[in-house]
Amino acid sequence: MKGKIEVRELNAGFGSTHVLKNISMSIPENRVTAIIGPSGCGKSTFVRCLNRIHELVPNAWVRGEVLLDGRNIYSQEADPVDIRRRVGMVFQKPNPFPAMSIYDNIAYGARIHRMKDIPKIVERSLRKAALWDEVKHRLKDSPASLSGGQQQRLCIARALAVEPEVVLFDEPCSALDPVATAKIEDLILELRENYTIVIVTHNMQQAARIADYTAFFLMGELVEFGETAQIFENPRDKRTEDYITGRFG
Amino acid sequence: MPELEWRRLKDRLFTAFCICSTALALIPLGSMLYTIFMKGFSVISLSFLTGLPAPPGEPGGGFGNAIQGSLIVVGIASAIGIPLGIAAGMYLGEYPNSRLSRAISFTADVLTGVPSIITGIFAYMLVVLRFGGFSALAGGIALATMMLPFIVRTTEEAMKLVPWELREASLALGAPRWRTTLQVVLSTARFGIATGILLTIARIAGETAPLLFTAFNNRFWFDGVMQPVATLPVMIYTYAISPFDDWHAQAWGGALVLVTMILLLNMGVRLATGRRW
């Protein structure tokens, strides 16, 4: 089965540092795929290659192919701007734009892409991010007035507003408390119906809770990929088993 | 997708605009430095640097007295501005958390924005009117008025950069606060303070407006602090607006001398501190 995203022999790094080594995997559509592994194994770099954000850092380089619906996002004809609209991203630290109101934060992406009926888009996105009821009466407020968890849901709403097909989550809960984390995990499970989700997490329990598929990265290599249940109960590779059972990481 | 094309076009136009702005800003700078060097170099000679100006209309003459005068007036300004500035800056840097400190700091900050001609009026009223004549002292006081706020602020910032732990270490050894400030903090901050002083000196050395009716001008050598004195910026100005071609050329010569001094000072400070960009 062809995945929504097909990664073929992906290599990436900064300058002389080779971070990702020959990654090949298939990310299935409308499922949650978790990327787990110890710190520094290349998880973040991997997802940042999927929406071409990695290359914005000076000295960054990428080799290999990433196929979105069968078309290589790194080909000459591909437009990074369009790719990034179709593959959205939620960052580790909530990053709402402080110079804009909550409403304008969500509207920003929609306006850039000349989408119509902005107020509807804003409401729909906030509902999808389970934030509408909490902010509907203060859309003109600054995002600084929101809690960390709310800000992150705002960022999710902002990403959803441009109607992506894939949403990448780069350790979205690492800066949040358990209650906020639970809310976001529930949210991700709901979003799965309509979006392809890739989530980087250092929290194995989180992967076990919400992911359909899990990929285990170690030192820039894809060690094992499979259904979450299989990875956690029946890992094929010894290294996976060591990581799962907490022998390192 | 014409929409995407339009957005990409805007992006490229914007990039072009930014590059052009930078190029555009470099043109006047290049032109200035080029002209100063081209027109000023041929004027520079030993007699130009050490000679007195010739009477109007007569060829030849030099800027010797202007160079001397500038050094003296800047010296007077420094003698007043540096000690007071450092002392005030020390206070603001060491005892920053009081209302008084914040008020003084704010005032000094605002004073850095005073137009230079106003300092000339100030020194005129304070010195020229009182003592009945233009003088190097008046010029020095006008420049000191400009210097002081800058030195206060740069010293304050330099002192504040010294980490609190250093003061604690000294106090924990039993040293009184005043000793700590003078021997530990001041010496740690001395580089930043010196930088501030040098940059401020470079700045006031080129100022003309404060001197126009304080130190005024003089065709002869320095004759005492209570006498008017020639200074480089004022001479350049006087010669530039004169009707004589010969004087215009000498103005460029004077400009070359002044710019060289100031740029050397500035670049020296930058190299020494290795500021990151």
Place this chain on the structure above:
Amino acid sequence: MKLRFPPPFLSSRGVRLTGDLVFQAVLAGVAVLSVIGLAVLLLRELVYGSLPAISEFGLGFLTSTEWNPVRGEFGALPFIYGTVVSSLLALAIGVPLSLGIAVYLAEMASPRVRAVLSPVIELLAAIPSVIIGLWGIFVLAPFVREHLAEPLMSYLGFLPLFEGPAYGYSVLTASLVLAIMIIPIISSISREAILAVPRLQQEGALALGATRFEAITGVVLPYARGAIFGAVMLGLGRAIGETMAVTMVIGNSPQLFTSLLHPGYTMAAVIANEFTEATGELYLAALIEIGLVLFAISMVVNVLARAITWRYMRVQGGA
């Protein structure tokens, strides 16, 4: 043998001895006297020197256009007008260019290019005003007259703004000179402000599918707007108070010009030009009063700049 220990004064910073109190008091005294004292003295002398003119002309001084030393009629309007117009025009030209430079150096240039060009542009700020004026007289003014003023007059001369004759020593030339002088300040502060915007903000915008232009204008510049605004105000303050370069190229003619191609006059320029020629107490007082007005305006700009910058910095959380 008597041992004397001064009684310790306990404070939150530890033990204070009388030596310390004296030290602090002396420093405080110097700070107050030199800074606040200077400010007060400055204001006092300006007011005191203006009194003869204030009592003679009252508020009408600010609205009168008569500048006739021979007849003893003095009005400040032409100079206030000239200062305002030339400064605003300098901003109109200088701010877009400064932001373009700042964005180029902060966002587009390689770190090596940035490291070389940044100090070069700041070098422009170190060149004394009188030397820029010298260059203005002999290089810029002829250039402006031939390549800017004459074309503007021939094509747009029907507009009062560009009415001829086309002078080299004009408001346009002066505004260009001012723009050149304020670009280094505004661009270097803005550059630093843009560099200080967290990566995460810009990546957030780009991750939504924004072009670099959209990300910079929509997110990065607004994030840095406090510092940028402060920089612009600083530039304005500088333009308002600039004396030598302006007086050397503006033509020094006290009229309410309508055409930018005609000469004008600013407050700082008239003081510089006529102070030493001022015969009579009233003439001098009029000039000093212009100085007072100039002082007041630039102080207002300065204080406003800091107040608004401070407010925007607070909202940002310290950008």
